[in-house]
């Protein structure tokens with residue numbers, strides 16, 4: 296093989312690999328189903344959360360508090376405080392979620408009432424099917 300044809304072959308291989316390197320992400324982006332999010336759900340039997348009580352679980356690797364409010368039904372909120380990430384607890388006596396670290400108070404809907412938390416708690420969709428509560 297002559298030197299010139301060898302270099303042409305090498306250049307061709309390099310060009311092809313470069314082309315594939317850029318084409319593959321484009322193909323993955325445009326292919327159907329590439330962005331379909333995996334549907335995550337958590338099922339909790341209704342019997343585990345009597346009215347007025349709260350239940351701790353995790354949803355998508357996030358600690359979650361599911362509250363069975365007598366008037367507002369089931370509410371699922373992230374327990375991760377938006378200040379510095381401590382885990383909030385439900386205080387039934389005042390019907391609030393309270394952060395033990397710096398005292399942030401949240402309503403049962405996750406809105407900040409007081410304290411240093413800069414944003415509300417994340418809220419997750421809840422549905423009731425038969426005897427189960429489904430988060431997600």
Ligand code: FES
Pocket residue numbers: 376377378379380381394395396397398399410411412
């Ligand atoms: S971490 Fe919750 S108030 Fe600071």
